[in-house]
Amino acid sequence: MKPPAPETRIDLNLMNVLYTVLAEGSVTRAAQRLSMSQPAVSNALGRLRYIMKDELFIKVSGGFRPTERALEIWPDLQQAMEQIRAIALPLEFQASQTNLTFNVAITDTLVSRVASALAVRFVEEAPFAKLQFHLHSNPTSIDALQRGGLDCAVGMFPNVEADLQLEGVFSDRYVCVFRRGHGSLTTPLSLKAFIDAEHILVKQATRQLGIVDNWLSLKGYKRTVRLVVNRAEEAISIVRETDLVAAVPFSFAQSTLGAKTLEIADLPFEHEKILYKLAWHRRSYRDPARSWLRSLVRETIINTCVSE
Numbered sequence: 001m002k003p004p005a006p007e008t009r010i011d012l013n014l015m016n017v018l019y020t021v022l023a024e025g026s027v028t029r030a031a032q033r034l035s036m037s038q039p040a041v042s043n044a045l046g047r048l049r050y051i052m053k054d055e056l057f058i059k060v061s062g063g064f065r066p067t068e069r070a071l072e073i074w075p076d077l078q079q080a081m082e083q084i085r086a087i088a089l090p091l092e093f094q095a096s097q098t099n100l101t102f103n104v105a106i107t108d109t110l111v112s113r114v115a116s117a118l119a120v121r122f123v124e125e126a127p128f129a130k131l132q133f134h135l136h137s138n139p140t141s142i143d144a145l146q147r148g149g150l151d152c153a154v155g156m157f158p159n160v161e162a163d164l165q166l167e168g169v170f171s172d173r174y175v176c177v178f179r180r181g182h183g184s185l186t187t188p189l190s191l192k193a194f195i196d197a198e199h200i201l202v203k204q205a206t207r208q209l210g211i212v213d214n215w216l217s218l219k220g221y222k223r224t225v226r227l228v229v230n231r232a233e234e235a236i237s238i239v240r241e242t243d244l245v246a247a248v249p250f251s252f253a254q255s256t257l258g259a260k261t262l263e264i265a266d267l268p269f270e271h272e273k274i275l276y277k278l279a280w281h282r283r284s285y286r287d288p289a290r291s292w293l294r295s296l297v298r299e300t301i302i303n304t305c306v307s308e
Contacts, residue, residue: 023144054069164279176265188268278294
């Protein structure tokens with residue numbers, strides 16, 4: 001029997017490159033994740049273009065986008081790579097021996113409090129591995145979990161995706177934070193005073209609505225938002241220097257009071273508690289390495305935040 005022609009031989013390493021570029025959405029990030037040079041990744045993609053008779057990626061303003069063919073094979077490629085990992089990885093994962101790279105996103109009201117503790121435990125338990133923190137928003141983390149660019153994420157995730165698995169980590173509540181000595185606000189805070197105040201809205205995604213605004217709209221009220229920022233820490237810094245107010249999780253507000261220059265008031269209307277959730281894609285449920293990572297993240301958050 002004749003061996004197959006060279007152009008029909010598939011190098012699984014090439015498929016792993018394609019998987020990683022699709023997952024990361026960037027040749028640069030894919031090269032970092034694969035510990036390869038950017039030219040080597042580009043060369044691998046060139047070989048795949050020849051084999052698959054498709055461009056795979058098209059240059060656009062600010063980067064590239066996958067072709068229809070690349071998008072068509074993406075679900076099957078994800079499943080195939082996960083099955084290969086399940087076969088190749090040892091059943092008994094040893095964190096102390098692994099050199100894997102893990103990717104985690106944690107919402108901004110938690111990351112400043114848990115990143116250090118998580119990093120310390122990670123380095124102690126997995127001295128040869130690499131941990132990458134990513135910016136979190138519900139839409140971007142959901143997309144990255146689906147693409148394989150994240151191993152797990154921690155956020156509020158109000159809308160459950162069918163292919164994600166969620167686990168509550170701890171609950172909290174929103175409070176209103178304002179400058180001590182504010183000209184028109186005192187504690188306890190009245191509903192009228194809250195509505196009349198000028199607010200800072202914290203949100204990470206362009207189309208993401210504020211949860212407090214959703215609660216108010218259900219009761220027929222609307223607040224005035226003067227500033228929109230990406231991080232709760234930015235909101236706190238601005239509140240210290242102005243008469244603007246911000247609604248943030250209680251545990252975060254407590255941890256950032258510093259010199260006691262801020263007042264914390266309960267929201268003056270009934271509202272639900274918020275639940276921080278650990279999210280991961282169902283395809284990684286049985287992966288021992290990702291299971292270890294989720295346990296590490298879960299335990300660190302509980303030990304750091306719940307005990308505060």
